[in-house]
Amino acid sequence: MSVAKEKRSRIRAAIRDGALREFARNGLAGTSTRAIADAAGITKAQLHYYISSKEDLYQEVLSFIFSEWRALFFISSAQDDPETAIRAYITRKLRHAVEHPEFSRLFVNEMARGAPEMNEHWPKLKAATEEASAVIRNWIDEGKIAPVDPLLFQINMWAVTQHYAEYEQQSRVLFNVGPDQPLDMSRINDEVTQLFLMRCGLLKAELVT
Structure with a gap:
């Protein structure tokens, strides 16, 4: 990539x-376009050259956003x-919800x-949701997980995981965590994972510690 193309790519990003x-x-x-230009570190005139x-x-x-989510989050392989x-x-x-709450x-x-x-x-x-639903239905048909509603299973995972981006301040208040302190993501991850593994029969409640 030429220097000029690399510069344009950096500015677009x-x-x-x-x-x-x-x-x-x-x-x-x-x-406002002024706010976008300021956030990008360029002039308003430069912004209008690119958009x-x-x-x-x-x-x-x-x-x-959808491209990033599609690459990272949709269950798209039965491997x-x-x-x-x-x-x-x-x-x-x-991790993405906490590191990139703006999405x-x-x-x-x-x-x-x-x-x-x-x-x-x-x-x-x-299309991506239906693809993931097909994978989940295949797990059910093969007896790998207990029967669940494939669509609702996905929607509920989205809701629980995105909570920590959309309601970050509420989480900080309830966890007694200051604005400069990290949330206890290990605790959160363990609890959320156990919740959904138990729902599909992959974790027995009496074995959770």
Whole structure:
């Protein structure tokens, strides 16, 4: 990659990341291009050189979020045994929620206003969810896990793991953790993992310590 292309790539990434933070904090309507430029460390004129509109940039950020989530979180392979797959999924999801809370916060803000910008993204989400449901149904059919509703099992895992991004301040208050202290992710990960492994019959309640 040439020096010029590398520079453009860095600026585009800075714009995307800055926009993600601003949209997560203030929503589409409440975010100005000036704020995005400041967050990206560039001038407003430079920003408008790289984007066609704030709305198009918002769509780009949504696409980036779903691309990241698709790569990291959807159960898309039956190669791992269920316990290994579920444990790994929960660990990745919790870590990402805590390290990158802006992903979940932007998504929740979009849902709260009726998801008007989601039309082109729903098919990708549904396809990935249906793919994961097929894997879970296969585990059930092969007797590897107890019967569960594959769709609700996924939705419930999303809800529990994303809680620590969407309700971070509540978690800090209840855990008595200050703003500069980390949450006890080992404790959280163990509890969430046990919850879902027990639900699908991979962990007996009396054996949990």
